[in-house]
Amino acid sequence: MKKLLLEKDHIEGIRFYETYRREGGYKSVEKALKMSPAEVVDEVKKSGLRGRGGAGFPTGLKWSFIAKPEGVPRHLICNADESEPGTFKDRYLMEFIPHLLVEGLIISSYALGSNVTYIYIRGEYAWIVDILEQAIAEAKNNGWLGKNILGSGFDCEIYVHRGSGAYICGEETALIESLEGKRGNPRIKPPFPAVKGLWQRPTVVNNVESIAAVVPIINMGGDEYAKIGVGKSTGTKLISACGNINKPGVYEIDMTISVEEFIYSDEYCGGIPNGKRLKACIPGGSSVPILPANLLLKTAKGETRYMNYESLSDGGFATGSMMGSGGFIVFDEDQCIVRHTYTLSRFYWHESCGQCSPCREGTGWMEKILKNIEYGKGKMKDIDLLWHVQSNIEGNTICPLGDAAAWPVAAAIRHFRDEFEWHVLNPEESQRRNFGLAHYADPLIPIGELV
Amino acid sequence: MADQPLVKVTIDNITIEVPAGTTILNAARKIGGDVAPPTMCYYSKLEDSGGKCRTCLVEVSKGSDKDPRPMPKLVASCRTAVMDGMEVKNITSQRVITARKGVVEFLLINHPLDCPICDQAGECDLQDLSYGHGEEGTRTEFRRRTFEKHTLGNQIQLHMTRCILCYRCVLVADQLTKTRQHGVLDRGDRAEIATYIEKSLDNDFIGNVIDVCPVGALTDRTFRFKNRVWFTKPVDAHRNCSKCCGEVRLWMRGDEVFRVTTRRDIWNEVATASDGKTGWICNECRFEKKKVSDWVIEGPTKVNRKSVISANKYVAATKPDEFLEEVMKGVKPRFMLDIHNESEVNEPELRLDLIDGPAHSNDFKIADEAHNKKLLNGSE
Structure with missing residues (x-):
């Protein structure tokens, strides 16, 4: 399969602007700024991209909900408070290809009309803050951020805000409270952030991976992106695999492979070490229900289970689980x-x-x-x-x-x-x-x- | 609110019209009685309160006329607005009753249950809640979480162990006083109301945190251990005060004023004063004016007869609203008392409340004779 997000992660120096630009970076910004913001939202809608933070809500739909009152600024916040045990895909993305996130943020901010955009990053990712700030500075020096980007009349600034080590601040309204400088308590909804979010202004909060996925969507077109994957699980998904497997790490999959293939093939997890047998697995980060081996590889109806939103949640919570944020934790027979x-x-x-x-x-x-x-x-x-x-x-x-x-x-x-x-x-x-x-x-x- | 269109909402089979934008809880309170869900954190006089304690959860069995789908989760009625044609189940929903029992259990697992030595006992919302909606017995065998006691100045005592973290006192300090010196520290079940570095709370209106506290976490140090609430009797009184409305409730025993508080409405919230504003009172009225001569007495306060404060033949006990018959679609609930009514054995034509002191058999004699005569006449 063709990788979309981690296509170039092996290239030396991709973290820096010159290499990233030489490899075709920031092309999508050039393309998107010639379109109208509504057209960008339409492309994302067409792509069928689902939020990668855990709930799987369609990103394009979320963007179209944002209220647009006259004279009130709107905000985009990138949720990089990745604290779910077992999930570390965003860290990989931000650490090795920070410009992909910055690029995605510029397009998304343009689509939503956000002139001030924030990255809320968890405090434990201290070294990534420096990487991101360097990437933002490089982008700004080269005219991708600041006033009147590429002569389009669109202004955008990105700020990185460090959290102070609270899992709850990954919840979007708690994140907003924390960003406002308050105690990170989730707000009571309604009103939703799309109507009253950061400083009572309309706000969209998106996961790092969702924002990064906007870049290939604009580059290849929403329809083309929707052809990858299966059913309502379009595009590619980053899975952070850990636990009792031979090759833990972050993998990009196209959601058509089966769970069995993901665990046992050498391309991905590479099987379970020491010849042990599979006991159970949490397929989507620590919050989602754990599944025993028999229900993981096959659904209760006896069908093969695939790595996508629908198949993993097949059978509800009685016999299924959830895609969640993609934190794939494998347990072998020795685990309690x-x-x-x-x-x-x-x-x-x-x-x-x-x-x-x-x-x-x-x-x-x-x-x-x-x-x-x-x-x-x-x-x-x-x-x-x-x-x-x-x-x-x-x-x-x-x-x-x-x-x-x-x-x-x-x-x-x-x-x-x-x-x-x-x-x-x-x-x-x-x-x-x-x-x-x-x-x-x-x-x-x-x-x-x-x- | 007057220009708002009216919407129809049905709560526990009782339909009521309320202005659009009203919350389910306030609509239910308009009906009153048992139909209104219990609240521990919501306070209608404080902005942005509610949603935290989860005791007011209700089931929405029909979203609205336009979108009749039921809401999948139970919703906090204090923060959910009514829609036209909405149908809400409170005491008629088993789900709600179960969830509420669960919430009461959660609120009590770390509560010290030191009611016998707590100044709030007798007027405590948590006591009422657990009697009304909780389950008997406890399922936890673990040590309860405890905190150190703190004195917040000369007048306010903080027993963090009893706190249920309703955030009401934080909101009072935010909305009534110029500076807030206390807040919530830490998180999870270690969260506590504190001033961070030991400080005293000495704003003019900070005494109101005692009144909004639903439990005995914040109590009046000038009343501490002086008397039980049900031995003192409430009397409405007022005085000319330059800072506040001056309309208060005196808690007296004999001629002695033990405590001064704000006046409460039937939901145990601070009542609206005669000038139309919320009747918060200043610290001077609350803590320093403890002589009868300071006040103009208006008369005894009306107290719900279910309350322990109305004990000992209280003159101003009032009957609570009851809607059970309407909720059950006209079916009358059967109480233990009904058995006596039906069997006619215990129907003295005698008003026990008119007898001075306990009733004796002599008192029944005259009534018995009349009763027998009636029975004889009936058989003829």
């Missing part, structure tokens, strides 16, 4: 799901903003119950209690962090209840081994009774 779930719930407990009660109190409660089960102090009723707690959190919170904390716990109990029970029944052994039960979900065993 209870310990893993405990680690994740500790993360969500630590990152909850504390604004709404189900998430503030519920995440801490789940963490404590899971800690007890993992360290051999659990009781059988704790598993049911855990199920009730997560169901009381899910859907009742202000922002999706509550759901993100509840889903992994729900899926772990749904698919690996026997492992939780083993921990309760064998408290001493589960403590001594420190890894708990290494239980292999055999793809040949039919799906157990769902909770």
